[in-house]
Each structure stands twice: as C-alpha cells, then as structure tokens.
Amino acid sequence: MSTLENVAVSKKSNVYFDGKCVSHSLTLADGSKKSVGVIFPSSLTFNTGAPEVMEIVGGKCRVRLAGATEWNEYTGGQQFSVGANSAFDIETLELVDYVCHFG
Numbered sequence: 294m295s296t297l298e299n300v301a302v303s304k305k306s307n308v309y310f311d312g313k314c315v316s317h318s319l320t321l322a323d324g325s326k327k328s329v330g331v332i333f334p335s336s337l338t339f340n341t342g343a344p345e346v347m348e349i350v351g352g353k354c355r356v357r358l359a360g361a362t363e364w365n366e367y368t369g370g371q372q373f374s375v376g377a378n379s380a381f382d383i384e385t386l387e388l389v390d391y392v393c394h395f396g
C-alpha cells in the first residue's frame with residue numbers, strides 16, 4: 294500500500310544520529326503506532342523497545358539482527374522483523390524510505 298489512511302501525525306520530527314535518520318510518528322484510527330521516515334546513506338545501530346516490522350518503501354540497505362553474523366539485503370517492497378528489547382545494524386547503500394510498524 295502506498296498510503297496510510299486515517300492517521301494522526303506528530304508535527305515534530307524525530308531526528309536521530311545527527312540527522313542521518315528523520316521520521317514522524319503516526320497513530321492510526323485503531324490506536325496502532327507507526328513511524329514513517331528516511332535514513333540517509335550511513336551505518337547505524339538501532340535499539341528496540343517493542344517488536345518492530347521495518348517495511349522498506351524505497352532504497353537499498355543491508356541489515357544484521359542482534360546476535361547474527363550474516364547481513365541480509367533489502368530493497369523497496371521488502372520488510373524484516375526485530376524482536377522487543379533487541380537491536381539491529383543497518384547500512385543504507387542509498388537513501389532508504391521506511392515505515393516502522395510497532396507492536
């Protein structure tokens with residue numbers, strides 16, 4: 294799906310890693326939470342509190358989940374899951390647009 298319908302959007306952006314990742318928080322009509330953002334070309338480590346599904350909307354990246362030794366590549370239209378209280382390394386090979394689905 295290319296759009297999210299019936300959402301409340303936080304007007305203030307979330308800026309992480311000195312501006313390498315910028316997102317906006319969304320709340321859907323059913324109360325579920327998401328963030329929509331962009332990661333500029335970089336190598337970063339994200340920590341999770343809740344389980345997450347990272348939907349790659351556009352771009353190309355490599356991801357290594359906590360405890361893994363292998364990297365997996367993802368492009369637009371693909372997604373990966375991360376457990377609660379975990380982490381993942383991401384290397385964006387080009388600008389990455391994403392939707393993070395929480396819970």
